[in-house]
Amino acid sequence: MSGSFYQPMDNPDHRGSGDAGPSKRSVGHGRNGNGRMSPNSPLKRFGQAKKSINDIFKDVQEFIKDADTFVEGIGSSGHMEGVTCQQKVREHREKVRSIMEVLARDHMKVVFFGRTSNGKSTTINAMLREKILPTGIGHTTNCFLQVEGSDTQEGYLLTEEEPDQPKSMESIKQLASALSNVKLKESSLIRILWPKTKCRLLREEVVLVDSPGIDVTPNLDLWIDKFCLDADVFVLVSNAESTLMQAEKKFFHKVSERLSNPNIFILLNRWDISVFEDDVEEVKQQHLDRNLEFLCDELKVMGHDEGLERVFFVSSREALASRLKEQGTPTPTGVMQEGFQERLFTFATFERVFEECISKSAVKTKFEQHTKRGKSITTELRVLMEDILKQSLQQHDQMVTVRREMADELDYMEKQLSLLTCEIKDKIKNIVEDVENKVAMTLKDEIRRLAILVDEFDRPFHVDQTSMDIYKQELHAHIESGLGRNVQSRCAVTLQTALETTQREMTERMSALLPEESQQQIHNVMPRRDFEVAYRLDCRNLCAEFQEDITFHFTLAPRNILRWMFGKRMVLPPRRFEDIPRPLPVNPQEPRHFVVPDEDNADLLMNMVSMAGSVGQKTALGGLIILGVVYKAVGWKVLAVSLCGYMGLYCFERVRWTTKAKERAFKAQYVDYAGSKLKLIVDLTSSNCSHQVQQELSSTFARLCNEADMTKERLKEEVKQKDITISQLSVISSKAKTYRNKADWLDKALDTFKEQFLTVLSN
Structure with missing residues (x-):
């Protein structure tokens, strides 16, 4: 056969019959004059659309993967609250993955149905331009055969029973033919992987499915559910020698129940027998009317005009023979009947x-x-x-506001703490000075009243040295305890009040600077005990060198008289008898007068009397000398009376010099000595007490400052964390904006795909 077989007939009568001429159907639209695929074949549109939507969904898949990582990162970082879409993003990611898997398998699928021996396999072979499927008289195809493209150089088979075991093409007759002893079940599927390079249809993602005769099995529902739900086109291959049968109608009724408006083509095969008929046109019209009635009125899947485009009168055997001849295979004798060019043209038009x-x-x-x-x-x-x-933008703004407030609070706290520290230091200094003055005054006052405290000491007094040492130790302890107790009783309330007032003021002022959550903690650092000042007098060591003088001393002893007469000037160190200067010789002719020494000569007279008294105490001779001097001055009567009175007074005092008198003399001496020593440590003791108060207040303020410093550090750490969060929120905002724009871009890409491939189809 030559390419002239595909030239249009001169007088086509009805395009619904497949006899359309060039004025109504353009042969070059789908195939060239040789019946081969044109570069502008509509099948390419599916490939273009598939590639385009696959590219879009690859971008969607990559985008949603990044978005999932992004959202997961937000949830795990904790820098942003209120993000609960992680599960939704994962669900979308899974959906896109499923869509990508489906898209990878998507192809154009056409299923050929019809009664047994109507030429379904021959029609598929003609479309493939290769005799691939087994054909013959009677029930030939026993199971479903799916022909799809492969990138291999040779074809092979795959069965459902052994999907991973490729089989050679020669085994198809044994597996698929109803005449073979080794055959599969009717609902089984054999996949025929045929090289794409050998067939244009397969290269354009078309899958052709051949089926057993629908009149040999009742399992139509199973067939439809298993093989037809994803079919794009159904081709009913009918026998032109008979009318549309009820079995064929039943099958497509079931298909129509499961699929909305299925695309159905009806091929009235074996139309080459029409050359033997006289009333060909009447028979053709009868077939056409009956099939259009089924498609348009009974199934209601298309209109009448569209139905005329779906019914074709062809001879698949002639088309297959013609195409095999083009490839060099001889045409069997008697295959081509008269008018075969018109039927070949109709088959090409159908394609x-x-x-x-x-x-x-x-x-x-x-x-x-x-x-x-x-x-x-x-x-x-x-x-x-x-x-x-x-x-993220809202939380960023809120976080910036919170961070600014915290920074202002921190700055305010630092400044106020600096001012408060200066004020508290001045206050502590003033309190310490007040305490020092108060303790010093109180201690001086108590020293002045030391005699009373000593008189209160009531212990047995003995003059032996051992008892005297014990007496002194107990007196030391009594004085130390009594002085401390008295000073404590007089100063404790004032000091405690000042201390508590100052501590309370420090606490309140410090608490006012801290956040509420730290205010309770600030009260926990305050001391739980009452502060007491320790007054360390240490009288034992202070009066360790005290030496009492409890020997009898006559009140009117010459030395005492001179001391009373001349006061402190009489206080002279005793001289030895050898040191007494000798009196100058006196001229007996000169008269002697008693001269009262004036003030200028007082020292000289005191020295003389002192020396005389000293000599008189040591020797009787000294006494006689003094008596002689007095006798010469006043006479013996006055002297006698004075001596008697003097001796009587001496005896009186000597008798009264008892243990009690000795104890009083001891205490008086102790009061004088201890008082002088205690006065020396007044400043030291008051300074020590003020230092204790200073230490207590300073330690309290230090604890408060430490709590404030901890709060400051917490605030600084929180400010630092806020800075990190703000930075992360900025990053999140930037990424969210980028992903939003990417989603918008993908959305527009899908709109563009819809306009380019789907809207055009609707129009």
Whole structure:
């Protein structure tokens, strides 16, 4: 056969019959004059659409992967609150993965149905331009055969029972033929992987499915559910020698129940027998009317005009023979009947319309739903990213405000703490000075009253040295305890009040500078005990060198008289008798007068009397000398009376010099000595007490400052954390904005795909 077989007939009568001429159907639209695929074949549109939507969904998959990582990072970092879309993003990621898997398998699928021996396998072979499927008289195909493209150089088979065990093409007759003893079940599927390089249809993602005769099995529902739900086009191969049978109608009624508006083509095969009929046109019209009534009125899947485009009168055997001859295979004798050119042209027209229909249907059925789901996913992700962007910006602004408030609070606290520290130091200094003055005054006052405290000491007094030492030790302890107790009783309330007032003021003022959560803690650092000042007098060591003088001393002893007469000037160190100067010789002729020494000569007289008294105490001679001097001055009567009175007074005092008198003399001496010593440590003791108060107040303030420092450190750490959070929120906002824009871009890409491939089909 030559290419002239495909030239249009001169007088085509009805395009619904497949006899359309060039004025109504353009042969070059789908195939060139040689019946081969044109570069502008509609099948390419499916491949273009598949590649385009796969590229879009790859971007969607990459985007949603990044978005999932982004959202997961937000949740794990804790820098942003209120983000609960992690599960939704994971669900969308899983949906996109499923869509990508489906898209990878998506192809244009056409299923051929019909009664036994109507030529389904021959029709598929003619379309493939290769005798691949087994053909013959009677029930030939026993199971479903799916022909799909492969990138291999040779074809092979795969069965459901052994999907991983490729089989050679020669085994198809044994597995698929109803005449073979080794055959599969009717509902089984054999996949025939045929090289794409050998067939244009397979290269364009078309899958052809051959089926057993629908009149040999009652399992139509199973067939439809298993093999037809994803079909884009159904081709009913009918026998032109008989009318449309009830079995065929039943099958497509079931298909129509499961699929909305299935695309159906009806091929009235074996139309080459029409050359033997006289009333060909009447028979053709009868077939056409009956099939259009079924498609348009009974199934209601298309209108009448569209139905005219779906019914074709062909001879698949002639088409297969013609195409095999083009490839060098001889045509059997008697295959080509008269008028075969018209039938070949009709078959080519069927292929062109079929290609247009399956491309349009497949693009719509395979990609429209994916486009809608993709738009739903990208739109929802865009909304999620927009929400994250808004939340991050809002939380960023709130965090900046909180951070600024915390920084201001920290700055205010530092300044106020500096001022408070200066004030508290001045206050502590003033209190310490007051305490020092108070203790000093009190201690001096108590020293002046030391005699009373000594008189209160009531212990047995003995003059032996051992008892005297014990007496002194107990007196030391009594004085130390009594002085401390008296000073404590007089100063304790004042000191405690001042101390508590100052501590309370420090606490209140410090607490006012701290946050509420730290105010309770500030009260816990205050001392739990009452502070007491320890007065360390240490009288034992202070009066350790005290030496009492409890020997009898006559009150009117010459030395005492002179001391009373001349006061402190009489206090002279005793001189030895050898040191007494000798009196100058006196002229007996000169008169002697008693001269009262004036003030200028007082020292001289005191020295003389002192020396005389000293001599008189040591020797009787001294006494006689003094008596002689007095006798010469006043006479013996006055002297006698004075001596008697003097001696009587001496005896009186000597008798009264008892243990009690000695004790009083001891205490008086002790009071004088201890008082002089205690006066020396007044400043030291008051300074020690003020230092204790200073230490107590300083330690309290130090604890308060330490708590304040801890609060400051917490605030600084919180400010630092806020800075980190603000920085992270800025990053989140930036990424959320980027992902939002990416989702918007993907959404627009899907809109562009819809306009380019789906809207055009609708128009």
